[in-house]
Amino acid sequence: MRTLKVALLGCGVVGTEVARIMTTHAADLAARIGAPVELAGVAVRRANRPRPGIPDELVTTDAAELVKRDDIDVVIEVIGGIEPARSLILTAFEQGASVVSANKALLAADGSALHAAAAAAGADLYYEAAVAGAIPLIRPLRESLAGDKVNRVLGIVNGTTNFILDKMDSTGAGYSEALEEATALGYAEADPTADVEGFDAAAKAAILAGIAFHTRVTAADVFREGLTEVTAADIASAKAMNSVVKLLAICERSADGSRVTARVHPAMIPRTHPLANVRGAYNAVFVESEAAGQLMFYGPGAGGAPTASAVLGDLVAVCRNKLAGSTGPGESAYAQLTVSPMDGVVTRYHVSLDVADKAGVLAQVATVFAEHGVSIDTVRQQGREGDASLVVVTHRATDAALSATVSALRSLDNVRGVASIMRVEGE
């Protein structure tokens, strides 16, 4: 029985765990695959670091050379970023190797080209670890729900921002203070932009939407709004509605089924929604499908060991396929639905205004909403020494209608400012 050879690209937090588990659980992996699997090379950026458990002779700084070897069966890519990851993966396919990747940015930017290269080579491209870390999500969507019609995916797919929002919710802290704590505890990186501006979640939303709707969706198609503008007042306002603010990735099929949208933004959801109870840095994804109904998948969204679990599950699958001379499901983009911009998205809104505290203001504001066809659900007004805070929660309306409403509100003399606009989801 031949031994399957694996090249590991990247040996940071995730790569180290992958290498460790491949060694400590070698017998289990062999039994599950049906053949032994061996680490044949590890590409790193800096060679001279101590890497306990990894023999020196396996370590190389020349990743390009490693993926060119003709004895490699599977390449595990945990470098991240677009280049050199893309070129390395394409070379791996040229050599006939299958690829397991945790690279959400690359898959969201250029997944179709990678899938095409895999298909041309008769190789597998698996990437369970790219979305929601350890949570089995890509495989259930690609395979378990392959006989169903997914209408909506609603997820908390970024642990850093969930930690921050959870902290703001539980302690009343402001955004900066909560971010500081996230950084101190290692939940946020030194440069938190990718997380707090929603880039990371948007890449995951693109991948999820593509799989859920059998349509090509890239990160550029995803509407994106981060959480840097979320204030303690917004959180308090959500609380008053028995809701909580979460940064959500939302992928939706339009009512007529012909279009899809993907978006990432902070939103208020009712505390009774299963996603509302997702605390700390955990992730969870809620899936609504025609036959199965409402499903939720919950677990750690990041971290070395959890991500390694997802990578190794994929490794077992692609190794089994190698031995059987088959491949798993490739890209499924047959539906080719139109990916619509944000304008047409229909949802509810929580609009917080600073207004003059005098007679007739509410009527003026209500008229503006009515003129733009945006129906009001509830209004809460609170006087504050000369001016007042007015919170309007709307019924469902298009993003375009809401934007036009807000523009018109800004031009009213009695509206001193639009303090915040937040979408209301999950109802």
Next chain:
Amino acid sequence: MRTLKVALLGCGVVGTEVARIMTTHAADLAARIGAPVELAGVAVRRANRPRPGIPDELVTTDAAELVKRDDIDVVIEVIGGIEPARSLILTAFEQGASVVSANKALLAADGSALHAAAAAAGADLYYEAAVAGAIPLIRPLRESLAGDKVNRVLGIVNGTTNFILDKMDSTGAGYSEALEEATALGYAEADPTADVEGFDAAAKAAILAGIAFHTRVTAADVFREGLTEVTAADIASAKAMNSVVKLLAICERSADGSRVTARVHPAMIPRTHPLANVRGAYNAVFVESEAAGQLMFYGPGAGGAPTASAVLGDLVAVCRNKLAGSTGPGESAYAQLTVSPMDGVVTRYHVSLDVADKAGVLAQVATVFAEHGVSIDTVRQQGREGDASLVVVTHRATDAALSATVSALRSLDNVRGVASIMRVEGE
């Protein structure tokens, strides 16, 4: 491109939905499989019922004849029960067909023999629908976690009993009253034995334990205790501890890794545990694994459409395999761990005693616990006109030690009765 032919055995609630979706979503299924798939025959018990959407000429009462046809690629078995389901499935394999089954009782009783027959025929045996209805669970455990080590599975896998317990918790109703409502609403069958005595959950526990631990486990290996003895007082007592009573299926690996146990019984879990919030007839399964950490899968555990979603996901997978000339993962029982009886299970206990309300009783009771090596965590005593209620919550102890303690307690003159014993889990 050839059309794949499917024989459907059983046309009740699930079978009807499977047939309906195969017709209404034929184009989607064909695109996802890579070939059209067609219903070639439907075996029913009574031929003369109206079956909208199913052409008369496909309907037969001779299931044995249908599975003997040599043009059938896949047999979907949604009859349930041991026979004739087992014989039909074995005949299907002999003909080289793959099988998709929702039959938990059969798989829990005789899964290994069926897997062996599938392997001998080079065919697939898939059964996502057998556990927790629509929730993708078998595939994630079999495949996504194939590179990880599962230590514990803790699940609410029976919707009927969860509905009953949830009703008792939210309204204070007793068991009989809650069961009556479940029956009236269609959540419980006329004969609820399989659900309320835990047989259904035990079959699912056996299937889950087998997959999670790569070891053969049958329903006979599963300790089983139903919920007919759960009283409103137990529910109230759980509430007092900020806990809730759930009927749990628990599959565990022993601390030294060499043994596994599987059990089904009512248990108190803290309200902060993710499983505590699973309401009504929903199911959820909590998985603890070495690398991935804590995962949870949540969704509808039964019903025609949800179960059909799981069946059709499997149908797509086995059809793809057929076209590729490959098969998916078969039985994985290489670990051959010892399946231990209940005696050695270690957990905490909530013991409710009726005692004489006089000095020295608590000391007597505490001594009995100490003599059997069962350490007490908390005690709550409440006087009631001459006698008293004494609730003891223990630290972790073996089932054997707890049983011996309870026997000794019963022999004390001052202990008038043991009102209830319930395990405490999820902490």
